[in-house]
Every structure is written in structure tokens, then in C-alpha cells.
Amino acid sequence: MSYFRIFLAFLRVNIYGETAYRINFIIQLFQSLLNLGMTLGGLAIIFTYTNLLGGWQPNEVLALVGVYFLIGGIIRLIIQPGMEQLIESVRDGTLDFRLTKPADAQAIVSLQRVEIWEILEIILGLGVLIYALVKLGEIIGVLQAAEFVLMLTAGGVIIYSFFLILSTLSFWFVRVENILVIFQSVYEAGRWPVSLYPGWLRYGLTFIIPVAFATTIPAEALTSRLNWQTLVGAIALSIVLFIVSRIFWKTGLKRYSGASA
């Protein structure tokens, strides 16, 4: 509860900071629409040649694109900005102000920045997702919806933990911003079903850079593809990665404070 209040306080700070640069809203809107347009255009072209993409029908892929935008928006709304600032603050020393606060420093660091205009990307993603589901004409049961939300949450936790692990590398190597940029490029692979890719790449996108968990698997829940093994696996992986990322954070802090030397 108190961390929710901390989040709201940070949110207020960020919203105020953003309104000073109203132009960002326009830029973000333009960028999101362009990105969506390119993706949908690409999709339209591909489906003039084939009716099935990695075993997915056009409207199913559209639902996946919706999930891709939704999760991408969440990443750039709350996950990535805080991590970027973490890396920055390790370098310029302002992390000291976070560490002298009487609250969990990981929570503060994770909540400290919100790029509010990314909400547009989330809204667009939801819009595409709902449109695709309507076109599919499939009736989404309570169980399926619950599975979807569960997989979306697991995917979010997996991506967050993954980002945190990458960002804590800054405690050892100081300059690691580029790692987050690499993730961004790899994430783009998530707009297609991972079943489309050859085995080694599918494996990489699932377990090395866990993009599949963020996009394909939640979309599978909506298109009746999800089996219980994947469901349990995703939940287990999210818990394990979260714990591992916490260990990375603690070890990194020890390094920062010179406790490990």
C-alpha cells in the first residue's frame, strides 16, 4: 500500500514534468500511429501471399500485434524508464539519494520514472486486440480471460526481471545503456508468433531474451493454443527470474557500496 502511494507520488512528479514538454505528446502519437501502420501494412502484404503464418490465422496474428503493442507500451511506460535512470544514477552518483531513503531501494528505483505518453501505445494495443477478437468471433470465456491476464502478468514480471538484471550490470561496468537498446530491437521480433522462427531462434527468443513470454504466450491464451505446461512454466519462470533479479540487485548494491571488495 505504501509503495502504491510512492508510485502515485512519482507519477505526479512525472506527469508534471511531461506537461512542460507538450510537444512530446504529439511526437509520441505520431510515432505510435506510424509504428502501428507499418506493422499492419506489413501484415496485410504478407497475408496476400499466405493464409497462415507459423500456424496462425490473420486475425490471430492481429491479436498478437495488439498484445505486442500493449506489452511494448507497458515496458516503455514504466519498466524501461526507471532502469535507464538507474543506469544514469549509478554513473552520476545520484543513486545515493535513493539509497538513503527509508524504503526499499529496488522499489523506488523501479517506480521512479513513468513515460506517461506511452499510455497511447497501450491504448492502441488494446484497441487492436479487441478489434481482432471481435473479428475472430471467438467467445472469450472467463477461464481464457483469466489465463490471458495471468500470462500477461507473468510476461510483465519476466520482462521486468530481465531488464533489472541487465541494468544492474551497470554496478560492474558503468556504461551499459546500449544493452537496453539491444533489447528494444530484439523485442521487435515479438510481433510475429515465435513458431514462425527456426528452432534455435525460437529457443533464443523464449529463454535467452524472453520475448516469447511477453507476446506470443499471452496471445496463445486468447487463441486457445495455450497448454497447461506452458502456463505453469511461464508462472514458474516469472517467479524464478524475479528472485534471480533480486539477487543481482543485492549483489550489485554490495559492489556499489564496496562491501564485496
Add this chain to the structure above:
Amino acid sequence: MSKEKHNPMAYAIHVRDLSKFYVVSQQETGTKAAFQNLVHRRKTEVRAVDGISFDIEPGEIVGFLGPNGAGKTTTLKMLSGLLHPTSGELSVLGYVPSKREAVFLRQITLVMGQRNQLVWDIPAELTFELNQVIYRIPRDSYRSMVTELTELLDLGSLLKKPVRNLSLGERMKCEIAAALLHRPGVVFLDEPTIGLDVTMQQRIRTFIAEYNQRSGATVLLTSHYMADVAALCKRVLVIHHGKLLFDGELSGLLQQFTSHKTIIIQLDNCKANLSNYGEVKSYEDGRYTLRVPKAETARVTERLLAELPVIDLLVEEPPIEEVIARVFAQEEK
């Protein structure tokens, strides 16, 4: 241990044989060396703080003096829990800082003159409210503290302006206020007046004294400016190359480290050779400045008055900056 007059817990800050060594990799310049650095770095140990001990009573204002790289900031960081000591004993208000317990962090604060916690694009007021939430300050207590700080620091409308529009001095005042909202009992100030003009330095100094008086908080302050320390601190700690050179009253520092005094005399319209009284430092319009060994000051003064047509005579301690500079210079040798 039981023979000690004070229980370490009774001190606000208790430090024994505190050390902090860093291992740093040396980077050599040049292309070839740059590639070698990628593979293998030469490591050297730096003794930032090397076995210092001191105790600070609750409510004291203590100045921490030393040149750049002396170990002041490293010590403050250890005291505020940011750095783990390599060895030694350390307690602040009875807590071990490096554990960073919330109860401990709630009672301390750290202000760094060279770094900002205020968010650049927004008014300081919003960062204040953020701190209110993080420190869980009750609303009434928060409001009265903001009112009090606004009055003491003359913040006025500054809190409503985006921080980027404030001058350096205004920003520092807001930084200090943001750091004190939770009424900390121990305040660490690292170069709080750096880069500020004289008026603003004075303003901040007055405030620190006033805050200490009102709240009874313990204050440990580092500064480059001797005036800060002279105005605020009865007691100073002098640190150099990680070692504590002096711990005591400011006047004692002068006593201990000055070997000479300065005698300034004005003679009635005559030129005299004063070199057999002491070292003549300057001469100007009948005004001589002499440097004499401290022990001989009285005797020389007596002789001057008896043997020369003296209009005016003044005995001065050398400026404190000079004394400190000499202390550090001696250490270099």
C-alpha cells in the same frame, strides 16, 4: 571497556579505527595500453580512510576539514550507510549505518553540494511531497515543517518554480529544505556552500546554526571554505591522506599548528632596520609587518615599544587558511 567514561551508544556518532580501502584499476593512456587495459588492468589499493577514530555528542556541530581527496566524503558516505567500511567500528545513533535499516535512515539526512535530489523540470514542492510520502511524514508535521523552513530559508515563491529556473543558491536552499522535511536528528552536509556567492554562503551558514539550535540535531559538515567552519563549528576534525591529524577546538588548532605570530607596527615617520627583531614580511608607508616566533612575541613587542617611536602596534594570529595549508604541506614532506 567498562572503564570508559562514555558508553558508545550515548554518542550521536561513534567511530573507531575506521578504514576504507579501494582497489582501483589504473588506466594508462595510449592505444596499445588501451587494448592492454581491456584484457588486464593493473590494480592498486587506495587508502581513502585509514584508521580514524572520533566521537560526536548529540547536538554538536562539527566541521570536517581536509583538501580534496583527503577522505571527507568517503567518511560521510560510510556514516550515512552508502559505503561499507573495510574495517573498524561505526555507529550512528546506535545503528550500524551499512545495514541501512529504515529506522536509521528515517533519522539521518545527507546533503551533497555537488549533486541534486530535486527533479530538474518540476517545482521543488513536488519533490517535497514525494519525500513526504517516502518518509511517511504525517500531514500536519509536514505542513508545519514546510512553513518553518520557508520562513528560515526565505523560500517564498521558490518552491513553486521549476527547479531549472532557480539560481544555484536558490536551488541549494531548496535542496537543504528537501533534506530536512523529516526532521532528521543527524545531518551530514558535504560541501553545502560550494560555488555559492558570499551572501548566500552566509545565509546557509546562519540557517544551519539556527536549525541546530532549534532541533538539537547533530551536524557534521565538510567544507572547502574556512569561513563556514569558523562561523559554525567550535570543534573541527582535520583529515589528510585518510588520517585524522587534529580533533579539537578551532582555537586549539591554531595553537597547535602555528609557530609564528604576525606583528604589525606603524612607526612615526621614520625608516628603521627591523630585521634584528624578526622577519620583515612587508613595508608600506611606515607600516611594517613582522613575523616572529610565537614564544618570543612578548619580548619582541616589549623591545619594539621601548626602542622605536611606535604609533600603533597589532599582534595577529596568522589567517586560518594559512595555518591549515601549512599543516597539509608539512604532511606532504
